[in-house]
Structure formats: C-alpha cells, structure tokens
Amino acid sequence: MRVPRLSMVSAATAAVVAVGGIAALIIGVAVKYGVTLEWSSVDTSRATSVPSCDWPLQVQGEGTHEQAGLIRCYVRAVAHRDLTTLSQLVTNMGKLPTMHPSDVRQSRDALSGTATATFTPNNASSADMNAVIRYADGAVVYLDLQLANVMSAHSWRVAWFEISPHPIPHTGG
Numbered sequence: 001m002r003v004p005r006l007s008m009v010s011a012a013t014a015a016v017v018a019v020g021g022i023a024a025l026i027i028g029v030a031v032k033y034g035v036t037l038e039w040s041s042v043d044t045s046r047a048t049s050v051p052s053c054d055w056p057l058q059v060q061g062e063g064t065h066e067q068a069g070l071i072r073c074y075v076r077a078v079a080h081r082d083l084t085t086l087s088q089l090v091t092n093m094g095k096l097p098t099m100h101p102s103d104v105r106q107s108r109d110a111l112s113g114t115a116t117a118t119f120t121p122n123n124a125s126s127a128d129m130n131a132v133i134r135y136a137d138g139a140v141v142y143l144d145l146q147l148a149n150v151m152s153a154h155s156w157r158v159a160w161f162e163i164s165p166h167p168i169p170h171t172g173g
Contacts, residue, residue, distance in 0.1 A: 071133065078107055
C-alpha cells in the first residue's frame with residue numbers, strides 16, 4: 001500500500017492550522033478561567049493603538065472614539081488608584097514615566113459618579129488635543145493628549161495633566 005506524501009503547500013497549511021488551533025486553545029482557556037489579556041506597552045513612542053476601557057463617561061466636544069476610550073482608562077485608573085495602568089496611558093518620550101500617589105489623589109472624585117470629558121482641538125497641531133475632565137462632584141483635571149507615535153493616528157496618550165486644587169462648581173451645559 002502506498003502512503004500519500006504531503007506537498008509543501010499542504011504541509012504549510014497544516015502548520016498554520018495547528019498554530020491557529022493552539023492560539024484558539026490558549027484564548028479559550030483564558031476566557032474560561034477569567035484571565036484577562038491586556039494591552040500593555042511601555043515604549044509609547046512605538047504605540048500604534050489606543051487603550052480603551054469600559055468606564056462610564058459623558059463626552060462633549062470634538063474628541064474621537066479613541067480619545068474618549070483613553071480618557072475612560074485614565075478615569076478608571078485614577079478611581080482604582082492604579083499607578084501601573086496610569087503610567088501606561090502617559091507618554092514620556094518612550095520611557096516609563098514615574099507616577100506618584102499624588103497622581104491618583106482624585107480617586108474619590110472619580111468614584112463620585114459619571115464624569116464628563118470635554119475635548120477641544122489644538123489649532124496649532126492635529127497631533128495634540130486638549131481635554132477637561134469634570135467629575136460628578138465638581139473636581140476638575142486638565143489634560144493634554146498627544147500622538148505618542150507620529151506615524152500612527154491611533155497612538156493617543158496623555159502628555160500632561162494638571163489637577164485643579166479645588167472643585168469648580170458646575171455651571172450647566
């Protein structure tokens with residue numbers, strides 16, 4: 001009895017199917033046991049995607065879906081006092097920024113209710129966007145968003161933030 005031989009194309013196809021099957025198995029196990037596969041990148045200068053998180057946020061102004069997703073992650077990191085995640089949202093010329101507990105001092109504000117993010121484009125550069133987060137209790141933080149990788153329109157990160165020293169009363173709108 002003659003045993004059929006696989007052609008090179010058939011062997012390559014079998015290898016791709018096997019690798020795909022292993023990847024599917026790993027993802028299936030991760031889902032079954034609640035393991036989260038997260039975005040994590042320290043070198044933001046090579047970033048090609050924007051992190052996005054599930055967190056309540058009202059969006060106003062001219063921000064994109066990606067920029068709103070970045071702000072959702074920022075507010076969630078502050079609420080959970082998560083300095084590691086916060087450091088991944090901030091661009092620092094490709095280096096891991098040093099975050100301090102004072103950077104998440106608005107944790108209670110972030111947990112006070114749904115925050116509102118207002119986006120305003122920077123007329124000087126399309127790679128720069130201003131954002132103001134107004135927490136439900138009136139506390140405010142001002143952020144500057146920038147493209148971490150100028151070669152990717154999908155690499156938004158927080159470049160700078162300033163926390164208002166005291167809550168600013170909401171005036172409507």
